Structure formats: structure tokens, C-alpha cells
Amino acid sequence: MAVLVTGGAGYIGSHTVAALLERGEEIVVLDNLQQGHKEALLGGKLYVGDLRDGETLDKLFSENNIDAVIHFAANSLVGESMKEPGKYYHNNVYGTLCLLEKMNQYGVNKIVFSSTAATYGEPENVPIDEYDRTSPTSAYGETKLAMEKMMKWFDTAHGVKYISLRYFNAAGAHASGKIGEAHDPETHLIPIVLEAALGKRPHISVFGDDYATEDGTCIRDYIHVSDLADAHVLALDSLRKGSDSAIYNLGSSTGFSVKQVIDIAHEVTGREIPVAFEQRRPGDPAVLIASSQRARQELGWDPQRSNLKEIIASAWNWHSNHPNGYSK
Known part of the structure; x- marks a missing residue:
């Protein structure tokens, strides 16, 4: 069985790929290389393509025995999202919809989602708790929250279990x-x-x-990127053990x-x-x-x-x- 890592040639994605490889996982990476780098991949099978391309997703899912997805692929600049919200909704939200539909089509029912603490907006409490109000102050944070909500409904309708990890700064x-x-x-x-x-x-x-x-x-x-990678691997393990969908903060x-x-x-x-x-x-x-x-x-x-x-x-x-x- 293989793990699909979307955005796996990016910063946190490549470190997560490295952590998965260290324990012998079979890895499939999908990345359009907009921000990712082939050189950042220490292994795995790379498909260069876009989440919104149905033919690419069909090829990827049909050629590999994928049992779970770790989803990093997204635009993530707060300032840019305020100037170009359409770009963020199309890439982040629509891209995730395309992914979830293909997962459901091919019977893949586990996804770990790289979310953001920007879903909270101005914090009500410090430190922020998972049960605090979500009121994003940027289009970027709003799209990530929309992606989480989409996963909730795919779980309700199709049993696609998810774990969403919210955090601020990888370093x-x-x-x-x-x-x-x-x-x-x-x-x-x-x-x-x-x-x-x-x-x-x-x-x-x-x-x-x-x-x-x-x-x-x-x-x-500020969290070490390898600690974040470990958290994504632990979330994958939790889903494989049959855990319910959940949202977790990762912070110092x-x-x-x-x-x-x-x-x-x-x-x-x-x-x-x-x-x-x-x-x-x-x-x-x-x-x-x-x-x-x-x-x-x-x-x-x-x-x-x-x-x-x-x-x-x-x-x-x-x-x-x-x-x-x-x-x-």
C-alpha cells in the first residue's frame, strides 16, 4: 500500500516524505512544482501535475495501490490571498474538492490535512484551543477552513476520515x-x-x-519542520488504526x-x-x-x-x- 503526498516536493511535504521513507513506506508524490523542488525529494514516485487535472489524478490512483493521502498542496501566502482571493479558492478549495472526489471514486478513505492556525483569526484565548471560535481574517485562512468543512461532509456522506493539523510557523x-x-x-x-x-x-x-x-x-x-512531519505520520497511524475524524493544534x-x-x-x-x-x-x-x-x-x-x-x-x-x- 502507498501513501499519496500532495505537495510533497514542498518544504513541509518533503520532510514528511523523508519521515515516511525512513520507516519503509511506499510513497507517491503529486506536485506541480510551483513552489516545490524535485531536489527536495529523498525518494518516492513523483507525478508532476495539478490536483485540478482529473486525468492526472486518474493516472495516479489507477497506477498505484494508495490507501491514504497526506494533503499539503495549497497556496499559502496571506498577503497574496487578500489581493487574489479567486486564485486561493480555485487552487485550495476546488483542488481539494477534486482530490476528495477522486479519493471517494477509488475507495481511498483516509486523509491527513495540513491546515493552519490562521483558521482562528484573532485569538479569543492564548494559547489557542481547538474548540475556540474560527473566524479567519484572511482569504488564505478562510480557504483552509472551507477545506476542513468539505472534509467533514465527505466523512458524513462517504466515510472519508480525516485528521486536520492546525499550526503556524514551520522552521x-x-x-x-x-x-x-x-x-x-x-x-x-x-x-x-x-x-x-x-x-x-x-x-x-x-x-x-x-x-x-x-x-x-x-x-x-515556531515548530521544527521535522517535528511537524512526525505529527503528520502519527495522524496517518491514527487513521489507519480506525480513529474518528479529528482536528488538532500543533504548537510550542x-x-x-x-x-x-x-x-x-x-x-x-x-x-x-x-x-x-x-x-x-x-x-x-x-x-x-x-x-x-x-x-x-x-x-x-x-x-x-x-x-x-x-x-x-x-x-x-x-x-x-x-x-x-x-x-x-
Whole structure:
């Protein structure tokens, strides 16, 4: 039996593929390579194509004995989603509909979904709990929530069981040093800070230093990408054991400030990291942290790389050896 990983050549997807390969799983990857990289795949059978292409999905499901899906494929830039919501609904929501319909057609009834804590919007509580209100403040978060709701109804109607994993910021790189984070454009804090350390950008912009936090900068969750990969594998195991559909948060439960990230990056790299303080960005909450208590209790998730210095050091190992990402 094979596991289909959509978006498997992307950042978190490729690390999950690596985790699955380590335990001997047969892997099929579907990726349109819009943001993914062939070089990020340490194994598996790659189909280059789009979720919305029925012929590609028919070929993939008919040629492989797939028993479960891990679904990463999606557009994921908050700012872009506000300017081009149609793009996000068509790719994320319609793409997921195409996938679920083909899963049902071919009798595949288990899916692990890479969701986002952006489904919550402005948090009611900190840390955020799975039972808190969902009120996304971006088109991106809204599409992810719509995808979750679609899975709920496919479960009700067709018995397609799902586990949705909501989290904020993946960071770090694989212990082998072979795969890491390479986006164009880059929008995530830790790689942007490391680009500044490498001299690839003149400074790191800090949007607001007057928040109601200990050092005045925003606090966010940062989880090592390999710990996130482990959570997806545990969710797959849970579905294979016959668990019901569920939603879990994945978080550090404490969080780290922007200034902490910059200070530790300076310590890890030994390089100056110029900082430019700018005005707050509209809609940036002071603190975004997700509680992972349920995932720990019910999935047995036990993050092994939660130390911020370790996370940044693994990212630095990748970026310093791959300053141009996967480009030769």
C-alpha cells in the first residue's frame, strides 16, 4: 500500500516524505512544482501535475495501490490571498474538492490535512484551543477552513476520515542537511533573518516594537519542520488504526518573540543582523500561540526539537550551505 503526498516536493511535504521513507513506506508524490523542488525529494514516485487535472489524478490512483493521502498542496501566502482571493479558492478549495472526489471514486478513505492556525483569526484565548471560535481574517485562512468543512461532509456522506493539523510557523531543516526551506519570495521570519546574516538582504524589518509583550515585539509559534512531519505520520497511524475524524493544534505552547529569534540567530551565526524597526502591520496580533495538549495526549506527539536555538541552528546549516536554495 502507498501513501499519496500532495505537495510533497514542498518544504513541509518533503520532510514528511523523508519521515515516511525512513520507516519503509511506499510513497507517491503529486506536485506541480510551483513552489516545490524535485531536489527536495529523498525518494518516492513523483507525478508532476495539478490536483485540478482529473486525468492526472486518474493516472495516479489507477497506477498505484494508495490507501491514504497526506494533503499539503495549497497556496499559502496571506498577503497574496487578500489581493487574489479567486486564485486561493480555485487552487485550495476546488483542488481539494477534486482530490476528495477522486479519493471517494477509488475507495481511498483516509486523509491527513495540513491546515493552519490562521483558521482562528484573532485569538479569543492564548494559547489557542481547538474548540475556540474560527473566524479567519484572511482569504488564505478562510480557504483552509472551507477545506476542513468539505472534509467533514465527505466523512458524513462517504466515510472519508480525516485528521486536520492546525499550526503556524514551520522552521529548521532536516538533520541530513539535504533538504530545507527554499521559497521565492521568502516570507517566513527565520529564513529572512538568516538571509540578512548571509548578506542577501540589507536588514530584517521588525513591524512594531510596542506590543504588550516582554520585549515589545510579536510572539509566534515556531515548530521544527521535522517535528511537524512526525505529527503528520502519527495522524496517518491514527487513521489507519480506525480513529474518528479529528482536528488538532500543533504548537510550542509558549512561543518566541521576533527579537528572540533575531538574538539567537546572531548567536548561532556569529554574524551581524541589521534590524530596521517599522510601523505595525494591520491585523498583526501581539501573541499567536497554539496549544498542542490534545495532539500530545491523543496522537502521542512529542516534539524533540523545540529548543529555538536548535531550530535556528538546523536552518542555518541548510541556508549557509545552500545560499541560493536548490539552485546550482
